[in-house]
Amino acid sequence: MSAPAPAVEIDGLVMRYGDTLAVDGLSLDVAAGSITAVLGPNGAGKTTTLETCEGFRRPHAGTVRVLGLDPVRDRAALLPRIGVMLQAGGAWSGVRAVEMLRHVAALHAHPLPVDLLVERLGLGECGRTPYRRLSGGQQQRLGLAMALVGRPELLFVDEPTAGMDPAIRRTTWELLEELRADGVTTVLTTHYLDEAERLADHVHVIDHGQLIASGTPYELTKAGGAATIRLVVTEPFPPDAPASLGAALGPATEVLAINAQSLLITGPADASTLATVSAWCEQHGVLPESLTLGQRTLEDVFLQLTGRELGTPAVGAS
Amino acid sequence: MSAGTFTPAPGAAPFPRQVLAQASIETRLMLRNGEQLLVALVIPVLALVGGVVAAERGGIELDGRAVDVLTPGVLALAVMSTAFTSLAIATGFERRYGLIKRLGASPLSRTGLLLGKLGALLVVQAVQAVVLVALALALGWSPDGGVVGGLLAVPVALVGSAAFAALGLLLAGTLRAEATLAVANLVYLLLLVGGAVVLPRSSYGGVGEALVVLPSAALGDALRAALSEGRLALVPVLVLAVWALVGAAAVSRTFRWE
Numbered sequence: 001m002s003a004p005a006p007a008v009e010i011d012g013l014v015m016r017y018g019d020t021l022a023v024d025g026l027s028l029d030v031a032a033g034s035i036t037a038v039l040g041p042n043g044a045g046k047t048t049t050l051e052t053c054e055g056f057r058r059p060h061a062g063t064v065r066v067l068g069l070d071p072v073r074d075r076a077a078l079l080p081r082i083g084v085m086l087q088a089g090g091a092w093s094g095v096r097a098v099e100m101l102r103h104v105a106a107l108h109a110h111p112l113p114v115d116l117l118v119e120r121l122g123l124g125e126c127g128r129t130p131y132r133r134l135s136g137g138q139q140q141r142l143g144l145a146m147a148l149v150g151r152p153e154l155l156f157v158d159e160p161t162a163g164m165d166p167a168i169r170r171t172t173w174e175l176l177e178e179l180r181a182d183g184v185t186t187v188l189t190t191h192y193l194d195e196a197e198r199l200a201d202h203v204h205v206i207d208h209g210q211l212i213a214s215g216t217p218y219e220l221t222k223a224g225g226a227a228t229i230r231l232v233v234t235e236p237f238p239p240d241a242p243a244s245l246g247a248a249l250g251p252a253t254e255v256l257a258i259n260a261q262s263l264l265i266t267g268p269a270d271a272s273t274l275a276t277v278s279a280w281c282e283q284h285g286v287l288p289e290s291l292t293l294g295q296r297t298l299e300d301v302f303l304q305l306t307g308r309e310l311g312t313p314a315v316g317a318s
Numbered sequence: 319m320s321a322g323t324f325t326p327a328p329g330a331a332p333f334p335r336q337v338l339a340q341a342s343i344e345t346r347l348m349l350r351n352g353e354q355l356l357v358a359l360v361i362p363v364l365a366l367v368g369g370v371v372a373a374e375r376g377g378i379e380l381d382g383r384a385v386d387v388l389t390p391g392v393l394a395l396a397v398m399s400t401a402f403t404s405l406a407i408a409t410g411f412e413r414r415y416g417l418i419k420r421l422g423a424s425p426l427s428r429t430g431l432l433l434g435k436l437g438a439l440l441v442v443q444a445v446q447a448v449v450l451v452a453l454a455l456a457l458g459w460s461p462d463g464g465v466v467g468g469l470l471a472v473p474v475a476l477v478g479s480a481a482f483a484a485l486g487l488l489l490a491g492t493l494r495a496e497a498t499l500a501v502a503n504l505v506y507l508l509l510l511v512g513g514a515v516v517l518p519r520s521s522y523g524g525v526g527e528a529l530v531v532l533p534s535a536a537l538g539d540a541l542r543a544a545l546s547e548g549r550l551a552l553v554p555v556l557v558l559a560v561w562a563l564v565g566a567a568a569v570s571r572t573f574r575w576e
Contacts (some may be wrong), residue, residue, distance in 0.1 A: 054423055076427065082331040084423035089416025092347055099343070106339035107424045108328030146420070155327040183323030252442070 001120045005068060007032040007154050007185040012062035015048050024209035025062070030202075035186045037200035039193070039298070041306070045209035046189040047087060050156050053187070054084050056217055064277060067154060080108065083152030087141045087159050091131040097129040097142050101149060108150035117145040120175060136163035144172065148179070151205070155179065155186045161195060173199055193298040203298065205305060212253075212305050221293065221296045227269035228300050230292040231277060235259040238284060248280050249273060256303060262288075264300060269293050330425030340434025342424060345441045347403060356508070357399045358442060362450055366392040366518050370457055381520060386462070389454040390541040393471070394478065396446040398515060398534060400439055401479040403506045406486035409435070410498030413490065418575050428575070439479065449512035463548035472545035474555060478537035481558045484565025485533070491573030508536040518542060530554070533561045 008030035015023035023045040030036045038046050047072060051057050052064055055071035055078060064071055071077045089102045101269055105111035118124050121141040126134055134142065139164055160176075161169045176186055176199055190196055196203050197217045203218075213220060238244075242263060246255040253267030267273060274291075281288055294295040330336070339569035348354050366388055373384030380387045397544050421431055451459075460469060489498050509515055512522075513534030529535040536554035543551035 050494055056419070056422065056521075079423065080366040080425040081326075081328040082423070084420075086420060087415055089419030091415065092417055093411065093415055094347055094351060095343070099346075103343045104420075104424055107331050107336050107426050109331050110327040112324070148324070150329075151324065153328055174364070178322070179324045182324040182326075184324055184326055 004032045005303075006030055007034075007067060008036075008187060009065040010049070010053070010062070012132065013049065013052065013064060013285075014061035015045070015052060015057065016060050023052075026206070026209060026211055026215065027062075028204050028211055030185060030187050032185050033180065033183055034201040035188065035199050036202045036204065037196040038140055038187065038189045038206060039191075039196050039302070040206035044206045046206060047158055048209075049206070050158055050187070050189060052143075054081070054082065054156055054228075067103055073303055076156050080150065080152050082154040083147035083150060085147035085155070085157040085160060087162075088139070090143055090146065091139075092128050093132040094303075096128050096130060096136060097123055097138070101142065101145050103148045105149045110151055111149050112151055114149065117149060118200050120171075121145050122171070137165060137168060140164055141168065153184065157186065157188045159190060160188055161190075161192065170194075193302070197298050205302060207306050213301065217298060220300060220301050227266075228266040228294050228296045229269060229273065229277065230258075230262060230290070230294070231265065231281075231288060232262040232290045232292075233281070234261075234287045234289050237263065237286065241284070244284070245277070245280050248276050254304065258303065260307075264303060266296060266300065266304065333427075333430060336426050336435045337437065339443065340421075340431060341437025344408075344434060344438035348408065348438060349445070354404045354408070357403050357503075358396065358446055359449060360542060361399065361510075362392050362396045363453060364445065365395060365510070366450065366453060369516065378517075379465060379521075381518070383458075385457045385459045386546060387518065387542075388461045389450070389461070390446050390471075390545040391518070392454070393447065393450055393475070393532060393540045393545070394515050394534070394537040394541045395510060396450055397475050397537060398482050398509065399506065400442050400446065401482035402486040403502045403510070404442070404446060404486075405435065405439060405483055406490045406502040407499050408488060410495040410502075412495065413575070414495035420574060436483075439483065443475070444481065452544050461545050463543075463545045467545045467548040470548070470550050471541055474537070474540045474544055474550075474558075477555055477558045477562060479542070480532070481533045481537075481561035481565060484562050486567055487569045488565055491569060491575075501547050514538055531557060533558055536561075547549035 004031040008148055011027050013023050013026045026045070026049060038049065040046050048057065051070055053061055053066050055075045058072050066078055071078055096112065101117065102114050105114050118127060121144060123141055123145060125139050126172055131139070140160065142162055144157065147157060161172050164172060179186060200217060203215065203220060204211055237260065242255040242257050245263065246253065249255065249265070249267065253265055253273065256264045258264050265277065277291065360463070369388040371383045373380055395436055479547050486502065491503065513532050514522055514526065514529045515534040515538040519529050519535055519539065522529060536557035540551045540554040541557065543549045
């Protein structure tokens with residue numbers, strides 16, 4: 001049996017805003033039936049890529065195929081089959097939450113029962129509230145409900161849980177997992193690494209409009225069998241600390257400065273590595289405040305790939 | 319074994335049902351919006367009642383009974399308020415709030431969206447017509463154009479709506495929402511005062527002749543000819559048709575959906 005065709009195929013996509021290159025030769029696939037996360041910092045080109053898949057933007061170069069269709073040329077055929085959750089907005093300011101959801105349902109042939117989505121996403125409490133008076137989290141949930149109500153094959157969700165409280169976030173994750181079990185493909189952009197690790201079958205890491213890493217969360221974090229050691233010290237490190245500790249540890253490890261007082265060491269987490277780190281601290285007169293041994297997380301992967309932390313999640317960015 | 323709750327079953331609703339849904343929600347939102355109602359109903363009602371009272375007290379000189387002269391113009395004002403001001407402001411904020419983008423990702427096509435807006439516009443105008451005609455009759459209006467005049471007034475109002483809707487969309491599709499709000503209200507006010515819509519062009523003295531090219535004066539003239547004389551005024555209807563065609567061409571070139 002051959003694998004089903006990818007739900008999304010992007011090949012050499014280039015998108016520009018004036019002189020700014022937002023997407024720079026991006027190629028990636030989304031497997032049908034998967035949850036695929038597109039991860040990247042603000043301005044990495046995530047939203048632009050998503051909007052190109054949704055047919056809002058015409059590629060400046062390269063090709064995009066969604067469910068085998070050209071999102072611009074075959075827009076009318078594609079739109080009923082996809083569900084789109086925008087990063088923000090998407091309703092009249094005076095429309096009531098459930099009224100808006102009923103309206104979007106009425107545009108589809110076989111919509112989900114509105115009451116079911118209202119219950120699952122906890123919209124009952126604000127069903128008659130005008131959109132402009134909904135909290136950020138309520139607007140996000142309504143946005144997700146609008147994306148789901150048409151029973152799409154493929155769901156594009158842009159920062160789905162930004163602004164949601166932790167309990168609702170978990171409910172939303174469970175809902176997305178249930179959608180996957182029922183055969184819906186989901187493409188989500190996110191700042192939240194825990195969200196990508198928990199939900200995604202596949203993660204594409206994007207920076208400056210380019211794909212810099214791709215794989216399952218397991219493949220990305222376990223690549224090379226590496227573990228991590230975080231070293232936090234009481235006084236700022238000497239400036240050459242990463243280089244000098246790196247030299248002491250040898251080529252199998254990598255040392256990155258996270259900030260003035262913490263280092264991330266990736267490599268084999270064995271007794272000799274730990275001994276070398278302590279000896280180095282003693283030699284350089286730095287006092288460790290904490291030395292944490294752990295599994296590499298997507299956060300560490302991102303830091304190593306880009307030399308930057310992904311930063312705190314922001315609403316309404318990129 | 320049954321399919322899961324979310325098992326895909328995508329598809330667009332039949333086109334007429336989509337247009338009906340869009341027209342219905344836009345109508346409800348328009349009738350619920352206080353500012354829009356003010357422009358659509360309160361100002362025309364005040365113009366009619368105020369004009370009649372002012373004429374009785376000798377405040378304005380009119381060629382005939384005040385209610386007979388003013389009613390067709392007030393109906394023209396009502397058409398203008400909905401097709402131009404309300405439509406421009408509503409569409410401007412729909413762009414701003416990402417609503418047009420959201421619907422752009424739904425099965426509703428742009429044609430469907432425009433037809434929905436048109437439907438909502440016509441429903442609101444029907445409500446305006448019922449209220450204003452009832453009020454005018456209560457104030458003693460005798461529409462001398464008779465049944466023929468009433469029948470002529472409908473297509474005239476439609477051509478006028480097309481002209482003003484094109485201009486409203488031209489604003490909404492190119493300016494920011496706040497600028498659209500300001501310009502749409504300002505233009506409405508200027509045309510109300512100086513556009514020969516409520517008062518006939520003869521009340522404007524020498525400049526009255528030049529006002530013939532304005533869509534406000536053209537709609538006012540055409541409705542006055544129809545409702546007061548039972549006559550189709552060709553030149554004003556042509557002026558409206560030109561505004562509608564030029565406006566629609568400009569909209570299709572310049573309108574930005576988001």
